[in-house]
Amino acid sequence: xxxxRRCCFSKIVLIENRGYIEKMEVMTxxxxxxxxxxxxxxxxxxxxxxxxxxxxxxxxxxxxxxx
Amino acid sequence: MILAVIIIYLLAxxxxxxxxxxxxKDEKDYLIGGFKLGIIPMTGxxxxxxxxxxxxxxxxxxxxxxxxxxxWMQAAWALGSVFGPIIAVRFRRVQxxxxxxxxxxxxxSRGLQAFGAxxxxxxxxxxxxxxxxxxxxxxxxxxxxxxxxxxxxGMIITILYTLFGGFIAVVWxxxxxxxxxxxxxxxxxxxxxxxxxxxxxxxxxAELINTPPEIGMDPNESGSMLKLLGTYGxxxxxxTFLVQGPGTGSRPExxxxxxxxxxxxxxLGMYKYAWILLILLYLSLxxxxxxxxxxxxxxxxxxxxxxIMPFMFMxxxxxxxxxxxxxxxxxxxxSTIDSGMVIMTAAATDLLHIFTKKEFNSKQLLLFTRICTxxxxxxxxxxxxxxxxxxxxxxxxxxxxLGLTFFVPLLFGLYSKRANTVSAxxxxxxxxxxxxxxQYLTSAELLSGVAASIPPIGLAVLVGIIVMFxxxxxxxxxxxxxxxxxxxxxxxx
Numbered sequence: 001x002x003x004x005r006r007c008c009f010s011k012i013v014l015i016e017n018r019g020y021i022e023k024m025e026v027m028t029x030x031x032x033x034x035x036x037x038x039x040x041x042x043x044x045x046x047x048x049x050x051x052x053x054x055x056x057x058x059x060x061x062x063x064x065x066x067x
Numbered sequence: 068m069i070l071a072v073i074i075i076y077l078l079a080x081x082x083x084x085x086x087x088x089x090x091x092k093d094e095k096d097y098l099i100g101g102f103k104l105g106i107i108p109m110t111g112x113x114x115x116x117x118x119x120x121x122x123x124x125x126x127x128x129x130x131x132x133x134x135x136x137x138x139w140m141q142a143a144w145a146l147g148s149v150f151g152p153i154i155a156v157r158f159r160r161v162q163x164x165x166x167x168x169x170x171x172x173x174x175x176s177r178g179l180q181a182f183g184a185x186x187x188x189x190x191x192x193x194x195x196x197x198x199x200x201x202x203x204x205x206x207x208x209x210x211x212x213x214x215x216x217x218x219x220x221g222m223i224i225t226i227l228y229t230l231f232g233g234f235i236a237v238v239w240x241x242x243x244x245x246x247x248x249x250x251x252x253x254x255x256x257x258x259x260x261x262x263x264x265x266x267x268x269x270x271x272x273a274e275l276i277n278t279p280p281e282i283g284m285d286p287n288e289s290g291s292m293l294k295l296l297g298t299y300g301x302x303x304x305x306x307t308f309l310v311q312g313p314g315t316g317s318r319p320e321x322x323x324x325x326x327x328x329x330x331x332x333x334x335l336g337m338y339k340y341a342w343i344l345l346i347l348l349y350l351s352l353x354x355x356x357x358x359x360x361x362x363x364x365x366x367x368x369x370x371x372x373x374x375i376m377p378f379m380f381m382x383x384x385x386x387x388x389x390x391x392x393x394x395x396x397x398x399x400x401x402s403t404i405d406s407g408m409v410i411m412t413a414a415a416t417d418l419l420h421i422f423t424k425k426e427f428n429s430k431q432l433l434l435f436t437r438i439c440t441x442x443x444x445x446x447x448x449x450x451x452x453x454x455x456x457x458x459x460x461x462x463x464x465x466x467x468x469l470g471l472t473f474f475v476p477l478l479f480g481l482y483s484k485r486a487n488t489v490s491a492x493x494x495x496x497x498x499x500x501x502x503x504x505x506q507y508l509t510s511a512e513l514l515s516g517v518a519a520s521i522p523p524i525g526l527a528v529l530v531g532i533i534v535m536f537x538x539x540x541x542x543x544x545x546x547x548x549x550x551x552x553x554x555x556x557x558x559x560x
Contacts, residue, residue: 048151
């Protein structure tokens, strides 16, 4: 009887845990995808800002366009 | 009501064209806005040109069909756009009107310049026909009237405002168009999230979807909508980045915008501000695609999943908002078409100089550019109406060859002293041959296994990079007058 109850309990805990993990996976996956999109889109922003900062070191503020 | 909103929008675009025409004095104003455009119009035009009707409809459609993994395509575009500012900082050091002029200034080759101009025109035809067809389909969906009627009306308006105001009209209409589709997407995302009870609820419900996205397609497995890689394998994801990335940063439209900016800070700043907005737009597209699938698990019979967004708007929002959405999608298509017309006109002007070897005055060149705009507009309408597969196939080859020409010799030319005419030609010829052979083998279904998953342009770019590197190592560098303007900072003024 004890063993049977224990098994049932484990099963319930397992099912509950599985539900929790699945819920976590759902949350993790789409937020992870949002983070990936944001990460890649930050690439051009960061690179352009780095180059702007680098260009500021030079006084010819047009980056030296030959006209 | 929907039709009224679209007509008001089209007339507003025409009005901007007429107003802009006052600022057009010569061919430089017409083709590149006189090199004096500020950060707001440049950010607007970069974003609007970048964000085409294909990104809007096809991007959401892909996520609708395959789940969150569909967003990898946008990640690849973002990675490719990293090359934009890297190219801009050196490309702007010599002022030019047409991007293909770079090949003359850096490699001293009129042949390479003509090749670049021809590839630009072929690619432009391909890109524009696709956008024009999308414009016709949206008109048909919005009004129930004929697709041909829609694409002709849309093209007449686009040709007219481009004809009047040239690049200046393009830039300002793009900015307004960009503003419209940002507003529409914000309204749409808020509507979808509130309708479905929250972001988490949307994605939780998406996990259970096991229906086909379109009637006749295979059903999705439960949970597949939330697979991080979606339908991609490791190899296909690598080649998606290789194919979508490089070309994105170096397309002639963006090179033209680098030159048109009034200073370096503007040329670089347009990337920064546009990409801040693009993060929001791309996240919205992901929510739209998955939310659309939860709301409408299978598209109605006969309707492509690419139309999920307009279809969803028609179900959920009042007619004025739906009308704005259709105007927004038309805006996304028109902003890409008008940029295509101007860049093709610039390439045609290049070819005129190369083949006639004559000097023309500003008045003659302005007339030539305007005539070119009309001719190009008429040709693409004829192509779109007739849906000629031959021309589309040829233009498809142009698209691939352009990606190769405007990426490898451009980057090497800007960053390597050793890049020379022989290596640039070797890269273009070997890469093009690899592209044509692989394209043929792929379309004839003669490849299998790993080889079948290698896209032609990916292979062409790899071949091009290797050939350009090897040949430039073993041949004589060019005279410093060719590379010095790009590779060294000019003296202070």
